[in-house]
Amino acid sequence: MTKPSLFVEVHILQSLPPSNINRDDSGTPKQALYGGARRARVSSQAWKRATRIQFAQSEEPADRATRTKRIASLLAARLASPTDKGGAGLDGADADRLAAALLEPLGITKSSKKEEQSAYLLFFGKRQLDSLITLLDGRAGEFLALPEKELKEKVAGLDVISALSTGHPAEVALFGRMVADLPALNVDAAVQVAHALSTHAVRTEFDYYTAVDDENSEDNGAGMIGTVEFNSSTLYRYAVLGVHQLRENLSSDASTRTSAVRFIDAFARSMPTGHQNSFAHRTLPHLVLITVRTDQPVNLVSAFEEPIAGHAGLAAESAVRLADELTATGQTWGSDPDCKLATYALDADKLADAFGPSHAFPALLDEVDHLVGAWLADGQLPQTATEPDGAR
Known part of the structure; x- marks a missing residue:
């Protein structure tokens, strides 16, 4: 019932x-x-x-959520961390390439102004990045050895969307998430x-304030004048x-x-x-x-x-x-x-x-x-x- x-x-x-x-x-x-x-x-x-x-x-820091356009760089940093700390031990270029491939099924496109950022903010748990790495099952090197087209096809076979659709941290569960381009990620x-x-x-009132220049010995005037409502x-x-x-x-x-x-x-x-x-x-x-x-x-x-x-x-x-x-x-x-x-x-x-x-x-x-x-x-x-x- x-x-x-x-x-x-x-x-x-x-x-x-x-x-x-x-x-x-x-x-x-x-x-x-x-x-x-x-x-x-x-x-x-x-x-x-x-x-x-x-x-x-x-x-706990690992259980927190974050809302950011920098999911690609966060995932790359996690892939570059040592394997004994949950990463894949990749160098910078390989980590960036694999992170981009893993995120492609999510339809996360680059910002037109900043290449290292996505076009919109995404709210997710930091442990959900670990879930993306877990999908690789220790085969990061095998994935990276593939040419670009085959790498995309290989990643397409992984349940990337599920990794970000389950195991939500409390913050995401409370405040929700809306992704217009991919409703499957909505919470x-x-x-x-x-x-x-x-x-x-x-x-509304106004606070008129002045700031004194401590090194000014030439006159008694203010170094700055302004108002705050x-x-x-x-x-x-x-x-x-x-x-x-x-x-x-x-x-x-x-x-x-x-x-x-x-x-x-x-x-x-x-x-x-x-x-x-x-x-x-x-x-x-x-x-x-x-x-x-x-x-x-x-x-x-x-x-x-x-x-x-x-x-x-x-x-x-x-x-x-x-x-x-x-x-x-x-x-x-x-x-x-x-x-x-x-x-x-x-x-x-x-x-x-x-x-x-x-x-x-x-x-x-x-x-x-x-x-x-x-x-x-x-x-x-x-x-x-x-x-x-x-x-x-």
């Missing part, structure tokens, strides 16, 4: 000081018009990359990330993880369970790095709310369609508004989450009514691990998932 879908949603409220973490082509912090008010915006792409970088920090993403929006209206905001961030899709992309229940928990941890702790040296903007969330559903995901951004006025602090008012939206959505649509877990440091009785008690974040992750494990085991969610710490 096929298991039902399982969606683990992450709702975050997080305040940023003056910062410019995600700018447009003119250097202005990205914005969006929502509910008739100008909002601070951080693109989903920016926060997905920040999450992926955070996620990779706890991965459906298990994660969707919304553009982060401020819960209130924002106004910035804003400050309380953001609503939302992501949803389809555990059923993650399990399909990975090789085991254990890796699915671990990757689900680590994704939530990475998403909550991650931060885009734009202008970070100028603003030191790294903060942690006021609130992390996990809602678990088996029907469909529900983004609660409608809570902020009317912008928060901020009479008693933006974060506290935003949290109460989010609690109201969660309750109203359940009552109106009959679509309450199957489980709710929350971590928050805001003093509001109404939050406990809507979100349940606040768990320390490590305890929240333990609860997520428990409920995902239970669902993977028998397709059921544990009734204890929303109980406070120590209840189980």
Whole structure:
């Protein structure tokens, strides 16, 4: 019997000081018009990359993924490494030739501007390069002895596409891969990330700065003058993880369970790095709310369609508004989450009514691990998932 879908949603409220973490082509912090008010915006792409970088920090280097146009040079370098380290011990020219032949079935063409790069970015696991080398079965010299036409025919008999279509690292399984020219390499993403929006209206401000020339003793003028645009905001961030899709992309229940928990941890702790040296903007969330559903995901951004006025602090008012939206959505649509877990440091009785008690974040992750494990085991969610710490 096929298991039902399982969606683990992450709702975050997080305040940023003056910062410019995600700018447009003119250097202005990205914005969006929502509910008739100008909002601070951080693109989903920016926060997905920040999450992926955070996620990779706890991965072994060999188990990480990379997104690059340089797959040919990476594969050639692996072929040139010694055999006792998993390579083929080839010299540079032979490694380049064999790498090009192995990648030809993938339709990876050279960039018109840079010969050493492919025409598009490819997202893959570093261990998947080892799988390509394994296909040679120690016969690299035999392959290289063939003339070009016969080499291509020989490589065509290898299951090169399968080597990059199986054994995905967690990062590829989570964030997916799309290759328009070769759909067989596509991986459906298990994660969707919304553009982060401020819960209130924002106004762009300008930091006028000067830099002093330390070796200038002739006058008192600045060595450099400029401006940086910035804003400050309380953001609503939302992501949803389809555990059923993650399990399909990975090789085991254990890796699915671990990757689900680590994704939530990475998403909550991650931060885009734009202008970070100028603003030191790294903060942690006021609130992390996990809602678990088996029907469909529900983004609660409608809570902020009317912008928060901020009479008693933006974060506290935003949290109460989010609690109201969660309750109203359940009552109106009959679509309450199957489980709710929350971590928050805001003093509001109404939050406990809507979100349940606040768990320390490590305890929240333990609860997520428990409920995902239970669902993977028998397709059921544990009734204890929303109980406070120590209840189980």
